[in-house]
Amino acid sequence: MSDSEANSAEHFTVVCRRCERPILAQRSWVGREVQCPHCESVLRVPPPAAPGHSARAGAPSVTPRRRFNFACDRCGCLLEAHTGMCGQAGRCPTCSARFTVPYLSPHTGLPLKPVALDGDKGDPTPLHAYGASGHQAPKIIRRQDGTQVIECPRCQAQCPIDAMGCSRCGTPFTLEAAPSVRTMSRDTHAAAACALGIVSLITFFLFVPALLAIIFGLLSLRSGFGTGRVRASAVAGIVLGVISLAIGVLRYLL
Numbered sequence: 001m002s003d004s005e006a007n008s009a010e011h012f013t014v015v016c017r018r019c020e021r022p023i024l025a026q027r028s029w030v031g032r033e034v035q036c037p038h039c040e041s042v043l044r045v046p047p048p049a050a051p052g053h054s055a056r057a058g059a060p061s062v063t064p065r066r067r068f069n070f071a072c073d074r075c076g077c078l079l080e081a082h083t084g085m086c087g088q089a090g091r092c093p094t095c096s097a098r099f100t101v102p103y104l105s106p107h108t109g110l111p112l113k114p115v116a117l118d119g120d121k122g123d124p125t126p127l128h129a130y131g132a133s134g135h136q137a138p139k140i141i142r143r144q145d146g147t148q149v150i151e152c153p154r155c156q157a158q159c160p161i162d163a164m165g166c167s168r169c170g171t172p173f174t175l176e177a178a179p180s181v182r183t184m185s186r187d188t189h190a191a192a193a194c195a196l197g198i199v200s201l202i203t204f205f206l207f208v209p210a211l212l213a214i215i216f217g218l219l220s221l222r223s224g225f226g227t228g229r230v231r232a233s234a235v236a237g238i239v240l241g242v243i244s245l246a247i248g249v250l251r252y253l254l
């Protein structure tokens with residue numbers, strides 16, 4: 001895209017101060033801090049340059065920014081932002097939903113609910129995470145032997161064609177593998193199961209920690225069923241819980 005095409009009534013070209021790559025900015029963004037889609041550095045959007053020229057992005061504010069996570073209101077995937085992005089329009093890289101980045105509550109410090117800019121709240125599409133991100137989406141590459149692999153957009157590792165996430169850096173390839181509120185709950189249950197399983201080995205005569213370890217482990221496995229993501233800590237918690245129960249029962253029988 002040429003500078004003359006980019007400098008329209010609503011858009012103009014900004015050059016990132018870090019990676020020197022062009023960014024298409026909106027005139028309503030002038031003075032705001034945005035994140036470069038290429039190198040992810042934070043920059044301040046300058047006023048538009050003269051026709052036929054690109055404006056160079058300014059340095060971000062020195063005011064400390066707080067990073068926080070919030071869930072997409074459409075697909076539930078966890079997104080990351082910082083306080084300099086609050087109030088700006090954003091798009092979920094997983095389901096392509098548009099929203100306004102929420103502000104933090106002055107009372108609790110937690111992010112408020114993001115305001116949806118699209119009225120559509122149907123099933124999230126596309127199925128691949130980052131599918132709405134253009135060149136940042138996972139690429140399917142065909143090797144010389146005819147087999148296909150998925151190239152990770154973050155670390156360029158080549159993964160099996162049926163992989164739901166990168167085995168090297170953990171980048172999700174599918175909606176099921178993308179971090180969400182549901183996966184956070186599964187991870188919490190798995191961690192609790194493992195911790196209770198370890199405690200139950202010491203307090204095997206109480207039975208309660210062992211039972212809780214098994215319950216939390218099963219909850220984690222149940223929420224991850226069908227996604228291919230099984231937490232080893234959940235399995236470890238179940239195994240330790242069963243061992244503790246066996247030791248406790250034998251103690252009372254012998």
